[in-house]
Amino acid sequence: MLRFLLLRVLTTIPVLVLVTFVVFGLVLLIPGDPAVTIAGPDATVEQVAAIRERLGLDRPLLVQYWDWVTSAMAGDLGTSLYTSRAVATSIGDALPVSMALAGAALLISLVIAVPMAIVSALRRGTWVDRVATLGSSLGIALPSFWLGLVFVLIFSLTLGWLPATGYVPFAQDPVAWLTHLVLPALTLGIAGAAESTRQLRGSIIGVLQQDYVRTARAKGLRGRMVVGKHVMKNASVPLVTVLGLQITALLGGAVLVEQVFGVPGLGQVAIAAVTTRDIPVIQGIVLIAVLVAVVCNLLVDLVYGYLNPKVRPR
Amino acid sequence: MTRTLPVARTAATTTLEVEDLVVEVLTEDGWATVVDGVSFSLGRGETLGIVGESGSGKSVTCLSIAGLMPPRQTRVRAGTLRLLGQDLTALDQRQMSDIRGPKIAMIFQEPMSSLNPAFTVGDQIAEVLRRHEGLSRKESKARAIELLDRVGVPNPARRFGQYPFEFSGGMRQRVMIAIALACTPDIIIADEPTTALDVTVQAQILELLREIQREHGMSVIFITHDLGVVADVCDRVLVMYAGQIVEGAPLDELFEDPQHPYMEGLLAAMPRMDQRTDALVSIPGHPPQVGAFPAGCRFHPRCAYVRPQCTDGAAPPLEQAGPTHTTRCLRHLELTLRGTT
Incomplete structure (x- = not known):
């Protein structure tokens, strides 16, 4: 290993x-x-x-x-041509914000996608499945900045439950950190959930038709065990692929949502750098984005190895 | 008014009694019957063969007994299934899952795809024991290794931790047998267990099944289309065609004195070592599609002995052709059919 x-x-x-x-x-x-x-x-x-x-x-x-x-x-990515701040410092400030946002968005998308995919795959063709399929089509089709604005309108301006914009570091006030994170994370998470649900539903339906699922039933395993263990481990492979792509995209490309909610993440730094041709900053951000992608791919490969023993090295 | 409970008709020697089983599947044109009024009983320690072409309903019959037909697309329309006196049709999914494993176990045709590729072989045996016998991880592992050893997997302790793709077809089928054997069930249903295997491996697996059956006195239902296998392992045989049993008899009687033209055709189509013929014999035509069973005797479009009375009305009834011999042929009294000698 x-x-x-x-x-x-x-x-x-x-x-x-x-x-x-x-x-x-x-x-x-x-x-x-x-x-x-x-x-x-x-x-x-x-x-x-x-x-x-x-x-x-x-x-x-x-x-x-x-x-x-x-x-x-050596950790020195140069100095911004404009702010004269060290690029590493700018990125160092923004990266944890983006990571928190991406993590929360991923968590939300999984919490929505996994149960929804399981239920709609097991009840294929019923109204539950149709509603879920329609929901995931909507989630994929709706632009996230629009969804973000709708959320702000409902949860901040009308109901007043959550702050509309801004960000508070965790170390400063954990509760405020969380309340500021909910709406942007939800906005990003729903789009991810829609994609993951669709992938996972398809692969569960495929796995359910496999002979080994019948074997698991023939052993007298309870439905929960058949689906939770025998089906899910095999059906998760495409989900992991999608998640790997999503993490990369979330860390580098949450630009619009960061803008809507005023979250000072990497996206904001990137926009500022690109509009001013602040080359050292652009280089730094692209480098970090690539590193994140490489690490994600590595993790995805490791998870593949766990899920599918055939690809494990011996 | 008090009523005494009816005396269980099942003698102590009967494990399973199937009565008038009717199973339907959902097709584009609505519900179609695939198993039509199947009745049989299975004695303790008996090996019952069910033969027939694909689509004859033999697998559906057995999957229905085990409650493994997919719900919503299939339904048991009528009939009773009595296992050791207990009516299986009255049980819900959860109760059926308690039966599968300790009472009814199954071995399937495709050893390549019947084991989960993502879990070790050992875990797939041990989880049965954890589920039904409440064993701990450690206890179930020890028992699983014993089982692997029993079914003839060499190096069982090492093999326990390996994955299905590291096993050959024959070894995987041994693992399937170990899984079926884990809780020493009353009935093992083996659905074409040797069809996908090499001939030499086939013989080993059949021998293993026979040994295990002798050891534990289990009843076995052996589904196959291979009459050679039937002749090897079965005590009694049911022949199915288009969802119905068309003939049933003890092995020797069926082979020597078939009472249904379909069985005669199957025997004639069996390649023989002692006769070299120029052409392989086969029954003309194809078995009918589900939902399009012919009127009258369902075999009549392919039958060499067909008469006008065979071609319409309801399917002929299953008649006694001897004390332990039944047939669904209207002309069985006038016909003399060729068996093997």
Whole structure:
């Protein structure tokens, strides 16, 4: 098992190298010279050149790349061209927020999806199933920012139960942290739940027709055991795939929902960086997003190994 | 007014009594009968063979006895199923699950797909013991290893922790037998247990089943389409065609003196070692589709001895053709059918 883990981690290294190249290279493709941008419209050529030299933009690309990679590995992602804050600090502030939001959204989506998928698969074709299928189609179709606005309208403005926007760190006030997290997490979670329900329902229906489920019944196992143990372990594989993709998307792409609810997550940082061509910040965020994706894939592979002994290394 | 309880008709030697079982499945055109008025009894320690082509209703009969037909798409329309005097049709799903395992156990055709790929073989045996005998994890593991040993799986302690994909077909079928055997049931229903196996492995599995039956005095229902297997293991045989029993007799009598043209056809189609023929014999035509059983004798479109009286009205009744021999042929008294010699 340990060997598998080590091997799996080692195989991600080429991926990471490739990604750092791309991340670094992408910036070169973006139109506009950061030195010009920083210097402002009235700067002289000399001023721009001075800035360029200060940022190291005049050196050979490979040298720039190497500098960037080595300092990134040391935790130094450079300094924002605008706020002059260390990129690592900005990301360090925003990442826990995004992670809390993603975690809560994932939890909510699972709490909705798993029971709903089981019930609608077991009662296929009944009204329960039709309602669930319709619900998940709606959940997939509705844009999340719209859903977020509706939630704000109902739960904050009309009922006054939950705060409409903002974020409070957990360490400061756990209760306020939770109440601020509920609406954005619910908004993100419902979209995820809709997708997961659909996948899981389909795979449960497939597994229910397998001979080994009949064997489990023939053994006299109770329905709960047949479904909870024999069906679910096999039916979870596609769900895990979907979840892996969802985590990655939640951490990198909750931009709209973060905007609607004023949550200071990575999405906010990303928007600010992109609109101002704040290259070190963009690089940092893309790098973090890729790392998250790589870690998620690793976890997904490990869970596959648990669910399906055939893919386990021996 | 007091009524004395009716004396149980089931003698101590009868484990299972099936009476007028009617099973229907939901098709596009509504409910269609797949098992039509099947009755038989099973003695203690007896091996009863049920033969017939696919679609004859033999598997449905047995799955219905075990309560394993999918609800909503299938229903037991009529009939009683009495297991050791207890009426199974009166039980709900939960009560039936208490019966499966300790009283009725099943072995299925496909050893490749009948075991759950995601759990160890040992766990799949041990969970039966935990469920029905309330054993702890440790106790159930010890018993499961004993069972693996009993069914002839070498290295049982090591094999306990392995997954089905690490087993061959024959070994998996041994595991299925170990699962069926776990709670020493009164009846084992074996649904084509050797069909998917190599011939040599087939013989080993049949021998194992015979041994186990002798050891524990279990009753076995053996579903198969292979008359060779029937001849090997069964005491008595029922022949099913289009949802009905068309003939029933002790093994030797059935093979030597068949009383239904369908059985004669099956025997003629059986390849024989002692006769080399140029062409394989087969019964002409195909068995009818569910929901489209012919009027009169259901076998008449394929029967070489068909007469006008066979072709319409209700299906002929099951008649005695001897003290222990029944047939559903109107002409059984006038016909002399060829058996094996």
